Amino acid sequence: MTSRAPLKITVIGTGYLGATHAAAMAELGFEVLGLDVSPEKIAMLERGETPMYEPGLEELLRRHVAGHPGASERLRFTTSYEEVAEFGDVHFICVNTPQKHGEYACDMSYVDSAVESLAPLLRRPALVVGKSTVPVGSAVRLAARLTELAPAGEDAELAWNPEFLREGFAVEDTLHPDRIVVGVRSEQAEQRLREVYASPIAEGSPFVVTDFPTAELVKTSANSFLATKISFINAMAEVCEAADGDVVKLAEAIGHDDRIGKKFLRAGIGFGGGCLPKDIRAFMARAGELGASEALTFLREVDSINMRRRAQMVELARQAVGGTLLGTRIAVLGATFKPDSDDVRDSPALNVAGQLHLQGAQVTVYDPKGMENARALFPTLRYAPSALEAARGADVVLHLTEWREFQQLDPAALGEVVATRRLLDGRNTLDPAVWRKENWKFRALGRPTA
Numbered sequence: 001m002t003s004r005a006p007l008k009i010t011v012i013g014t015g016y017l018g019a020t021h022a023a024a025m026a027e028l029g030f031e032v033l034g035l036d037v038s039p040e041k042i043a044m045l046e047r048g049e050t051p052m053y054e055p056g057l058e059e060l061l062r063r064h065v066a067g068h069p070g071a072s073e074r075l076r077f078t079t080s081y082e083e084v085a086e087f088g089d090v091h092f093i094c095v096n097t098p099q100k101h102g103e104y105a106c107d108m109s110y111v112d113s114a115v116e117s118l119a120p121l122l123r124r125p126a127l128v129v130g131k132s133t134v135p136v137g138s139a140v141r142l143a144a145r146l147t148e149l150a151p152a153g154e155d156a157e158l159a160w161n162p163e164f165l166r167e168g169f170a171v172e173d174t175l176h177p178d179r180i181v182v183g184v185r186s187e188q189a190e191q192r193l194r195e196v197y198a199s200p201i202a203e204g205s206p207f208v209v210t211d212f213p214t215a216e217l218v219k220t221s222a223n224s225f226l227a228t229k230i231s232f233i234n235a236m237a238e239v240c241e242a243a244d245g246d247v248v249k250l251a252e253a254i255g256h257d258d259r260i261g262k263k264f265l266r267a268g269i270g271f272g273g274g275c276l277p278k279d280i281r282a283f284m285a286r287a288g289e290l291g292a293s294e295a296l297t298f299l300r301e302v303d304s305i306n307m308r309r310r311a312q313m314v315e316l317a318r319q320a321v322g323g324t325l326l327g328t329r330i331a332v333l334g335a336t337f338k339p340d341s342d343d344v345r346d347s348p349a350l351n352v353a354g355q356l357h358l359q360g361a362q363v364t365v366y367d368p369k370g371m372e373n374a375r376a377l378f379p380t381l382r383y384a385p386s387a388l389e390a391a392r393g394a395d396v397v398l399h400l401t402e403w404r405e406f407q408q409l410d411p412a413a414l415g416e417v418v419a420t421r422r423l424l425d426g427r428n429t430l431d432p433a434v435w436r437k438e439n440w441k442f443r444a445l446g447r448p449t450a
């Protein structure tokens with residue numbers, strides 16, 4: 001790693017994380033080559049189209065993808081590992097690390113496969129940087145594998161650089177991260193990563209240098225803390241329901257204490273997505289393997305509080321329609337796990353919709369950006385082209401993902417098309433007074449019934 005030429009960067013795995021990272025690296029001025037095993041994804045990216053909905057990403061791609069009028073041409077894509085190995089000085093691994101089927105543990109097969117594909121082709125000095133979220137201990141194992149397989153031997157070095165971006169804000173979070181964490185084993189690796197992140201560092205992003213296990217643990221503990229905060233407020237919602245208190249007021253009031261803070265205290269049907277749920281489970285599984293399972297038993301509770309909130313929403317819907325769901329018509333507003341994303345992985349909204357469907361309700365779903373992904377995952381649900389159409393003839397309307405569009409719904413207009421004016425707010429972002437004024441029976445998780 002002694003070359004002085006401008007760094008060339010590759011990004012392996014161009015999903016939510018990798019596509020954003022590749023475009024952001026081009027924006028920072030590097031020449032970038034992105035690789036994925038999916039030729040369809042690569043074909044889309046080459047056309048400057050995003051395989052997922054992420055605000056601002058398409059614009060960024062088009063500013064840099066070769067072949068677009070006025071583009072910097074610093075960003076290209078391929079499916080060839082040979083090309084990637086030949087091209088790059090720094091290779092970022094951004095492949096998926098899902099939950100294993102039927103187990104809590106993380107499925108490392110995609111990361112392993114990426115390293116096994118790349119390493120034997122590395123003939124010149126290179127830094128391989130893991131970004132995927134992995135169980136602690138993975139980097140040590142992969143570093144040994146890299147040295148073993150790479151013709152460049154010890155000149156092919158590993159580093160771990162976990163990612164903290166949020167979907168919906170991925171571009172902003174990547175260009176202006178609130179911290180950069182690197183696990184390294186050499187001064188050279190640290191310097192190379194400082195070079196990569198020179199602009200965010202210059203803008204004030206703290207740069208934390210540590211060892212492999214700590215870098216891996218920073219990521220899983222950060223997500224565990226966020227999940228714990230959400231389940232804490234959802235536990236308070238359960239108590240509010242029992243005592244007829246208001247969890248929204250409670251969150252606002254405790255949040256005024258700087259030590260607690262206002263963020264991540266939105267009670268509702270809980271957390272989902274491709275990260276928090278699987279990350280806390282993988283963390284528990286890994287702690288068990290390390291003989292430290294007792295340290296994380298609280299995460300089991302965090303997980304079960306979270307799943308109970310989905311069940312409670314199903315129960316409230318059952319009560320709202322008079323005790324039995326069979327044959328009732330339910331409108332579900334929202335399918336994605338959060339607004340401003342098309343991601344439906346472990347979405348609480350779709351999970352609730354699926355449970356209602358299984359119990360005999362006729363469920364019609366509308367989501368501004370997640371319809372295609374929702375249909376692919378839950379083909380047996382009904383789908384409508386607008387909130388109004390989903391609500392037509394409904395016995396109860398469920399608000400399950402807090403898209404801005406739903407905050408602007410007109411209770412009077414929606415009231416004209418439903419069978420009965422009943423609304424359940426699973427995200428606590430609708431104003432009960434506004435809906436009740438239009439004669440809606442309005443209930444929300446953790447809020448007073450009247």
Ligand SMILES: NC(=O)C1=CN([C@@H]2O[C@H](COP(=O)(O)OP(=O)(O)OC[C@H]3O[C@@H](n4cnc5c(N)ncnc54)[C@H](O)[C@@H]3O)[C@@H](O)[C@H]2O)C=CC1
Binds near residue numbers: 014131134163164275
């Ligand atoms: N989605 C997010 O907001 C964030 C995700 N992460 C972590 O980043 C990693 C990736 O997550 P996502 O981007 O959401 O997943 P994703 O599923 O959207 O993307 C992963 C991509 O890797 C590709 N891939 C799989 N095996 C491959 C291989 N052997 N070689 C090349 N490409 C391969 C897949 O085709 C897919 O396009 C996970 O570990 C996740 O926990 C971390 C921070 C944020």
Ligand SMILES: O=C(O)[C@H]1O[C@H](OP(=O)(O)OP(=O)(O)OC[C@H]2O[C@@H](n3ccc(=O)[nH]c3=O)[C@H](O)[C@@H]2O)[C@H](O)[C@@H](O)[C@@H]1O
Binds near residue numbers: 270274275337
């Ligand atoms: O590892 C990851 O992939 C990422 O996981 C989360 O990001 P993300 O999954 O995009 O979404 P969040 O904004 O964290 O929301 C996660 C879930 O929690 C729910 N949530 C969030 C906040 C809150 O107060 N209440 C609440 O129920 C959201 O609706 C959503 O379902 C973390 O916030 C990121 O820092 C991390 O990089």
